[in-house]
Amino acid sequence: MGKFSQLVRDMAKRIVLLVAVMLLVVACAQPAPSPTPAQPSTLTVMTHDSFAASEGVIAAFESQYGVKVQFLKAGDVGSALNKAILAKGNPLGDVFYGVDNTFLSRALREEIFEPYDSLLLKEIPADFLLDPQKRALPVDYGDVCLNYDRAYFAERGLQPPRNLDDLVAPEYKGLLVVQNPALSSPGLAFLLTTIGVYGEDGYLDYWKKLVENDVKVVNDWETAYYTEFSVHGGTRPIVVSYSSSPPAEVIFAETPVDEPPTGVITEGRSCFRQIEFVGVLKGTKNRNLAEKWIDFMLDRTFQEDIPLQMFVFPVNPMAKLPEEFVRFVVMPTETAQVSPEAIDQNREAWIQAWTETVLR
Amino acid sequence: MRTASLASSWKKGSALAWVLPVLFLALFYFYPLGSILFFAFERLVEEGGESLRALNLAYLWRVLRFTVYQAFLSTLLTVLLGMPAAYLFARYEFRGKTLLRALSTIPFVLPTLVVAAAFNALYGPRGWANLVAVNLLGFEEPPFTLTNSLIAILVAHVFYNLTIVIRLVGDYWSRLDPRLSQAGRSLGATPWQAFWKITFPLLLPAILSASLLVFIFDFTSFGVILILGGPRYATLEVEIYYQMSGLLNIPVAVTLSLLQLGCTWVLTIAYNRLSEKVTRPLPLAAQRRVVSRLLKPHQKVFAFLVVAFLVVFQVMPLVALVGRSLTYAGWERGERGFGVPTLSLAAYQEIFINRRASLFYIPPIQAIAISLGYALATLLFSLLIGFPTAWFLARQQGSGKLERLRRWLEPTVLLPLGTSSVTLGLGFILAFSQPPFDLRASPLLIPIAHTLVAFPFVVRSLLPALRSIRPRYHQAAAVLGASPSQIVRRIDLPIVGRAALVAGVFAFGISMGEFGATALLTRPEFPTLPVAIYRFLGQPGEMNYGQAMALSVFLMATTGLGMILIERFRSGEVGEF
Numbered sequence: 001m002g003k004f005s006q007l008v009r010d011m012a013k014r015i016v017l018l019v020a021v022m023l024l025v026v027a028c029a030q031p032a033p034s035p036t037p038a039q040p041s042t043l044t045v046m047t048h049d050s051f052a053a054s055e056g057v058i059a060a061f062e063s064q065y066g067v068k069v070q071f072l073k074a075g076d077v078g079s080a081l082n083k084a085i086l087a088k089g090n091p092l093g094d095v096f097y098g099v100d101n102t103f104l105s106r107a108l109r110e111e112i113f114e115p116y117d118s119l120l121l122k123e124i125p126a127d128f129l130l131d132p133q134k135r136a137l138p139v140d141y142g143d144v145c146l147n148y149d150r151a152y153f154a155e156r157g158l159q160p161p162r163n164l165d166d167l168v169a170p171e172y173k174g175l176l177v178v179q180n181p182a183l184s185s186p187g188l189a190f191l192l193t194t195i196g197v198y199g200e201d202g203y204l205d206y207w208k209k210l211v212e213n214d215v216k217v218v219n220d221w222e223t224a225y226y227t228e229f230s231v232h233g234g235t236r237p238i239v240v241s242y243s244s245s246p247p248a249e250v251i252f253a254e255t256p257v258d259e260p261p262t263g264v265i266t267e268g269r270s271c272f273r274q275i276e277f278v279g280v281l282k283g284t285k286n287r288n289l290a291e292k293w294i295d296f297m298l299d300r301t302f303q304e305d306i307p308l309q310m311f312v313f314p315v316n317p318m319a320k321l322p323e324e325f326v327r328f329v330v331m332p333t334e335t336a337q338v339s340p341e342a343i344d345q346n347r348e349a350w351i352q353a354w355t356e357t358v359l360r
Numbered sequence: 361m362r363t364a365s366l367a368s369s370w371k372k373g374s375a376l377a378w379v380l381p382v383l384f385l386a387l388f389y390f391y392p393l394g395s396i397l398f399f400a401f402e403r404l405v406e407e408g409g410e411s412l413r414a415l416n417l418a419y420l421w422r423v424l425r426f427t428v429y430q431a432f433l434s435t436l437l438t439v440l441l442g443m444p445a446a447y448l449f450a451r452y453e454f455r456g457k458t459l460l461r462a463l464s465t466i467p468f469v470l471p472t473l474v475v476a477a478a479f480n481a482l483y484g485p486r487g488w489a490n491l492v493a494v495n496l497l498g499f500e501e502p503p504f505t506l507t508n509s510l511i512a513i514l515v516a517h518v519f520y521n522l523t524i525v526i527r528l529v530g531d532y533w534s535r536l537d538p539r540l541s542q543a544g545r546s547l548g549a550t551p552w553q554a555f556w557k558i559t560f561p562l563l564l565p566a567i568l569s570a571s572l573l574v575f576i577f578d579f580t581s582f583g584v585i586l587i588l589g590g591p592r593y594a595t596l597e598v599e600i601y602y603q604m605s606g607l608l609n610i611p612v613a614v615t616l617s618l619l620q621l622g623c624t625w626v627l628t629i630a631y632n633r634l635s636e637k638v639t640r641p642l643p644l645a646a647q648r649r650v651v652s653r654l655l656k657p658h659q660k661v662f663a664f665l666v667v668a669f670l671v672v673f674q675v676m677p678l679v680a681l682v683g684r685s686l687t688y689a690g691w692e693r694g695e696r697g698f699g700v701p702t703l704s705l706a707a708y709q710e711i712f713i714n715r716r717a718s719l720f721y722i723p724p725i726q727a728i729a730i731s732l733g734y735a736l737a738t739l740l741f742s743l744l745i746g747f748p749t750a751w752f753l754a755r756q757q758g759s760g761k762l763e764r765l766r767r768w769l770e771p772t773v774l775l776p777l778g779t780s781s782v783t784l785g786l787g788f789i790l791a792f793s794q795p796p797f798d799l800r801a802s803p804l805l806i807p808i809a810h811t812l813v814a815f816p817f818v819v820r821s822l823l824p825a826l827r828s829i830r831p832r833y834h835q836a837a838a839v840l841g842a843s844p845s846q847i848v849r850r851i852d853l854p855i856v857g858r859a860a861l862v863a864g865v866f867a868f869g870i871s872m873g874e875f876g877a878t879a880l881l882t883r884p885e886f887p888t889l890p891v892a893i894y895r896f897l898g899q900p901g902e903m904n905y906g907q908a909m910a911l912s913v914f915l916m917a918t919t920g921l922g923m924i925l926i927e928r929f930r931s932g933e934v935g936e937f
Contacts, residue, residue: 052718073884078605086790180591182602219586222897226905227480235485245900252901254688254706348607359592
């Protein structure tokens with residue numbers, strides 16, 4: 001046996017050692033597992049990508065209850081919800097925030113939540129409470145509405161469309177860009193708007209007219225808003241976005257502007273309301289803290305933090321809206337209505353029918 | 361005697377080298393994949409197969425056909441367009457070579473939304489190309505459009521993967537002794553004949569290796585199809601995402617993932633068969649003999665054409681992106697024409713600031729640091745695991761059992777690349793959220809996931825080089841009295857060294873740009889650059905877009921610099937033979 005084999009054996013030994021060390025590190029690098037239920041030190045909140053909150057607001061909760069709040073994010077709402085469903089019964093967190101009315105029925109059917117009758121619910125308008133058993137409690141809502149480029153219409157002396165009916169008129173041919181309801185949440189909301197307005201029997205006919213009027217479909221909000229929408233470098237002056245997009249345009253303008261470059265179409269039930277819910281995850285060992293957190297989310301401090309962090313609206317009417325929201329948001333008087341149960345039952349069929357009608 | 365003991369020690373070494381990759385794959389690939397499979401199966405049994413019944417087979421067939429079709433076309437184009445550049449980089453020395461090579465690698469690491477933004481900045485409705493066409497060339501309407509089409513998909517796939525061909529084939533080519541084809545020429549072959557009869561067959565292992573990787577990438581393509589292809593095109597991966605995320609139908613999503621995986625597996629096995637037929641130990645040549653300056657006019661013309669292609673195709677979109685991040689068009693103030701934008705540094709002024717004091721938005725400089733940390737960890741992990749793996753796979757094993765393991769391991773190594781990242785991501789969550797491996801909040805989860813993607817690349821980059829080492833070199837050196845460690849240092853390392861650098865560059869780049877798995881596994885308070893970019897892009901407002909562009913520029917710059925630094929080692933001890 002030469003030195004070479006020695007070398008090789010040394011190498012092999014080292015490698016095996018390394019694997020052992022790696023596995024050890026992997027196994028031990030964890031924060032101390034399972035805090036004792038008596039004095040929990042961490043509250044885990046499962047949520048989706050779009051969740052955001054001010055550092056100060058979360059810190060206030062942490063110091064009030066002597067707890068560390070850890071957030072687990074997992075992609076979009078669907079992915080995050082999958083994560084919760086996978087771990088049913090032995091939850092990865094104590095609370096789940098972010099399931100919306102399009103996924104609500106499914107989440108309830110999967111039984112991932114425990115009911116919690118928060119005292120703060122009585123401050124919140126009953127319309128928002130879609131689950132009478134109080135497993136999912138409303139936190140915020142946003143309206144998916146058509147946005148338009150004000151300069152585009154002003155330049156041409158053209159009236160912006162007022163409702164869905166207008167969109168199929170010849171003067172608005174080739175002006176609208178929407179998202180694919182199969183892959184985008186505002187896209188689905190807009191499909192539901194048309195179902196709410198024209199009914200299950202009429203929405204496909206409406207979409208046929210939209211196609212004749214040269215509607216453009218892209219897969220995601222980012223492409224629709226930043227590539228196709230004329231305010232940001234595209235050519236189409238009407239886009240499906242949110243009623244809160246105009247104040248965002250003012251707050252995140254590159255040079256200060258007095259008014260937003262975009263307007264919102266709010267008449268004729270042309271918006272769809274997305275409500276987001278929070279719930280205690282079934283099987284949590286921190287039930288007490290989880291309740292405290294939910295109360296916190298429904299209370300004024302957090303509710304007032306919502307608009308500028310997530311660009312949606314607080315459900316608690318006691319919460320004061322920031323100035324930009326008061327000035328630049330127009331609330332739809334009436335939104336399109338489709339019940340969570342109907343969405344849950346028909347989502348796939350509706351999307352498939354839409355795909356056949358619009359994309360083929 | 362010496363050679364005999366040498367041979368047996370190689371075998372012994374190999375016998376132990378398989379432990380690491382097998383352990384790694386078992387723990388971090390098969391265990392999570394098995395977990396999600398088991399979950400899906402349980403579901404199916406519970407509901408009596410209800411969700412599978414909804415599968416529309418005719419539709420699925422269409423999706424599968426398109427997936428294969430676009431991947432085949434993309435791969436063919438990528439290889440055809442990449443070969444001239446691979447040749448140029450392999451055979452000629454010219455000013456700006458390192459920079460150009462680094463620049464043409466950057467697309468590979470960019471998240472899709474960033475590539476879409478770059479294309480938009482160049483070919484978009486009011487992109488630079490259209491600005492020039494309308495303002496200078498007198499077009500009435502902007503002539504370029506590049507969304508919602510098969511062309512956009514192909515262009516983006518070539519843009520992404522060209523570097524795989526350039527690097528893998530180029531590296532191999534640079535070690536090919538030019539005297540072989542010169543001999544052919546002197547025997548009367550035309551240059552074309554010399555290429556087809558001599559060079560091409562010798563290059564084939566590297567070309568196949570690169571094609572396979574490119575094909576798998578295109579086959580499992582998600583972001584490019586989604587954003588650039590538009591709603592009329594769907595690959596399996598897009599369908600998996602829709603089933604998983606839109607319909608929460610985990611059983612169907614997992615079934616489709618298995619189908620995708622099966623295709624990858626079959627393809628890889630076919631590749632291995634083919635590859636064994638065409639691979640042979642190569643005569644080696646010193647770099648200085650291989651690489652020459654551009655002297656003759658036709659060489660200069662060729663070099664000019666290739667460089668021009670790379671600049672226009674690979675570099676221009678990047679430049680347009682930088683331009684977009686540095687200018688202000690006044691759109692939010694109502695400017696809607698094709699005017700020339702003005703310079704603005706606004707997007708860069710907040711690099712050290714988290715303006716909104718928001719929990720998950722961090723100063724960009726921190727995101728850079730986090731990304732670099734993960735990328736270095738990935739580089740280390742994937743080389744540590746990739747080296748012994750490639751070494752084990754490089755040669756037939758003496759014992760029957762080991763040889764069977766080798767034949768199984770070789771295609772298996774590539775499987776993570778062909779696995780749906782949505783599915784594997786959920787598998788990770790399921791497997792590593794509970795004992796015995798509770799990694800829920802571990803910062804290691806990300807580099808481990810990145811290693812899973814990078815490690816097949818490392819192995820693929822190393823294999824052709826390792827296989828090209830003639831056993832005779834070892835024997836000769838041993839006979840001449842070289843010690844085993846000297847043999848490794850003086851023969852193996854120099855030959856493999858350059859391939860290892862290629863591997864390192866890819867591992868680093870993959871980690872810097874990875875988004876899919878990262879988004880599922882990341883701890884939100886430690887976002888990587890791509891995660892931070894997506895957060896900005898997800899909100900309306902010119903500053904959000906501007907900051908996303910600025911961050912993309914940082915991502916490009918950091919990755920480019922990192923690659924150039926890694927390549928610096930080339931000039932050191934390892935690089936030369």
